[in-house]
Amino acid sequence: MKPQKLTGWGRTAPTTAQVVHTADVRAIAEAVKHAGPRGVIARGLGRSYGDPAQNAGGTVIDMTALNRIHRVDAEAGTVDVDAGVSLDTLMRALLPFGLWLPVLPGTRQVTVGGAIGSDIHGKAHHVEGSFGDHISELDLLTADGEVATLTPADDLFWATVGGMGLTGVVLRATLHLNHVETAYFLVDTEQLGSLDELMARQSVDDEKYVESVSWFDAVTTGPHLGRGLLTRANHATLDDLPAKRRRHPLRFEAPQLLVVPDLFPPGLLNKVTGRVFSELWYRKSPTKMGAVQNITQFLHPLDMFGEWNRGYGPHGFLQYQYVVPFGAEDVIRHTVRRMTETGKVSALNVLKRFGDGNRAPLSFPMKGWTLCVDLPVGAGVHELCEELDELVLAAGGRHYLAKESRATPEVIARGYPRLDEWRKVRASVDPEGKFASDMSRRLELS
């Protein structure tokens, strides 16, 4: 077998591994049992930005072949599904039953296994919590080659949720779903002229909406620093839809407009294009209440552009995402100010209020503000991130491992005070450290 080169979505630190791609659970168990000295890790659709789903010199199990939806219980609202199924596939299969995944990230191109490994969150976090909060059961293939069926009563369950694949390979899971009448949202969009107005507005009424998120402008300086759009929505009921859409209320509209070619010069997303983009994005949505929008328009506008990560050019990019407790708004202000001052052009800047976190020791969300920005690799990015790390940690915040690609072991250990508790559970099922990734080596996780 020829080793295969892998990177994360940020296309930054490529490494090679033997990649096993099979739907045969026994073959997966064999690959785990016979993993060499550099270990083994599961990989979903590689939508993590950094290096958690790659394993230099070792084995990587590509889970996307294990992709069957076993059983949908429409009445109870549950689905029993293989870990390699993408949320896109799952959503399309569930909608006709009027069933909805309570947690959807900013792209549907992630697998159930990846969603568990990162304990992903969506715009509905303040109401729904994260992915791990909606699992009733999961099958975990552990280092000894055996399969354990885990429920939320098990510590290993919670070590696996958010555990970045380091406790074992999730093979299958049963998920709880919500019931919906339509595939549409009733969206309120508000244009707010500055960061403070944006945060103030987002801080009221959030509980009236299932979905809530803002986009902010990280290019414009001066009094309009951090201006942005707050979009909040609830699922539309049948009555909310215009007559023409009522005939197919559960229709899934997901056009893909274009695939970005792999030819971008490094500077394409530069100061000028970034400014133009920010202006257009801000202007495109004046304040408007109660608009009916489909899934792609509201949840996943980026999914209209396949492989858009190429737009950042050959050196790749990183996404910097953190959460800080409420009260630490200064960290957000400082981040936005420093982004504009240093001229770091990020087009995708998201701000959201999290609700309470869950029991998983390495789960990212906790009550507070989460912010994420894209940063193309280039001069000054290292220094800017180091400066922000310190502020985030001093405020009692932390960084999201699914986006992480450059922090130090200390930064992660400080942000996740329960890391040692997680390590103990992990060591009890993987004493030899068979499960390993570039990230686990870089951040000394295990």
Added chain:
Amino acid sequence: MIDAVGNPQSLLLLGGTSEIGLAVAAKYAKRRPLRVVLAARPSERLDKAADDLRAAGATVSTVEFDALDFDSHAAVLDKAFGDGDIDITVLAFGLLGDAEQAWQDHGRAVELAQVNYTAPVSVGVLLAERLRRQGHGRVVALSSVAGERVRRSNFVYGSTKAGMDGFYLGLGEALRGDGISVTVVRPGFVKTKMTEGMKPAPLSATADQVADVVVSAVAKRKELVWAPAPLRVLFSILRHVPRPIFRRLPI
């Protein structure tokens, strides 16, 4: 593991007393905790280099390395990789010496060829093998503009650098699919012990400036860079100057 912005956790310096190489190591050590392996001939200079890096916060070990002892190279690399992955390897050993002596003294000419060309090839092959096994790694090869268009004034040195430059560019191509990147660096005149007593050429640089170029090139996984950057333009012109004119240029 190296991170997204090019911070290594470990660095192997082949030519562990090279001023340019040490400037690169110091630069990385300033950014992050760094484990450094210095491969060099034992000397007071080596001890001092290790102490300086330790003072800068790095964890340092040394491995005895003589570029001319080809048979020992495999064991040298095994030792260097013995404490774990090597994220970045910098090839910085080299000899310049007196250019007029070099082409008229047989022993000296052969030594230059072996240190500057044969040894980099020997080490390069063994290094590639180990990097492919660990599944990642970045290599920095210090070449020289002297190899880009070989001049009468130092053609022995220039020709050895032309050879090693070609080898490492080719190695980079061969390793493209392996997640390993090779960056060939072509400095101009750098003020180090190698050039002591020589008159600085135009566009000369310090070891520290070359190190800045290296750090940025590694982060971007560039295949070929010049230090300082404008040398690229200068030498692309010089490369095309007809021989009768080239001969008369004061370079």
